[in-house]
Amino acid sequence: MRGVAELVRRRGAGLAQPDFARGQLATAGWAAGPLALALVALLVPRLRTAVLAPGALLGAYVLARSFLLIVFERLQHAYEPRWLADQTAALRGHDFPLLRCAVRDDEGPAADRVYDLTSGEQVGELVDRREAERAGGTSRATLEFGCAAAATSTAAEPGAVAEVRRPLRELELRPGGARQASVRFPQARYVPLPGTGPRPARRAYWVLSGPVLVSGAEATARTGSAR
Structure with a gap:
């Protein structure tokens, strides 16, 4: 039918x-x-x-x-x-493969620090830095992720890459032995692209608002913060 x-x-x-x-x-x-x-x-x-x-x-x-x-x-x-x-x-339930995690301190040098979240040591460094930031830091994280596998109809082309930016202190880091680092948006939503008058929308797009959950390797214990 x-x-x-x-x-x-x-x-x-x-x-x-x-x-x-x-x-x-x-x-x-x-x-x-x-x-x-x-x-x-x-x-x-x-x-x-x-x-x-x-x-x-x-x-x-x-x-x-x-x-x-x-x-x-x-x-x-x-x-x-x-x-x-x-x-x-x-x-909201989709784990996007995380391709790059870069952090920049707005009050420090301009160069980004890139973290490999499949490395337990670097995950530990990022966790320590995030905890230090919660006391009032200014660093911002840029997360690049593959979006071709998402169940969407706005449909990314094969190999498409998207990115989000958040203050580092707002990231929810979830180390856990994952082979592939990933990112999830549990409060994201699809909204219709406004059309003309009361007609149905021609297209929709996502809004990646709310918390960002980042999963990676099990963090290696550290005693200090790293920048």
Whole structure:
């Protein structure tokens, strides 16, 4: 049934994407056909019989297409909140592979310190530095992560990389013997890209707000902080 509905949506309503404004504009263009044929029938009586059947068929198609646009727009309105909720749940539960973790002290040298979170020693250094920062530090962390594997429809291209930035003191570091460092966003969400008027959104995007959970190797015990 989904395949049939998809075929009707694409071929009948002319919707490759949920762009209903464009669909209605295209339907208005199709409506010019029956009007043009009716005008020919009025101005050239000897062609009236020849254009009557094509005009009727084209007019029926325009009416059917207009009806389908209304039906699919209403269905999209009902489907959109469920889709956003499902995508948000998948996003919040997804561990993105962490590709690079760099920390910069805004009051210190400009160079970033890059931490390898598959190294227990460097994880320990980062944990110590984060704890020291909570007393009032100014360092900021930049996390680069692969996003091609996320269950999204805004769909990253293969090999796509995204990044987030947070004050170091706000990172939630979870050492635990992971072979692959990862990052998770438990309060992230998908929101619709605002469209024109009350129409359903054409696209959605993620907002990576809230806490950032970073997982890596088991931290090696240290006695001091490292910068």
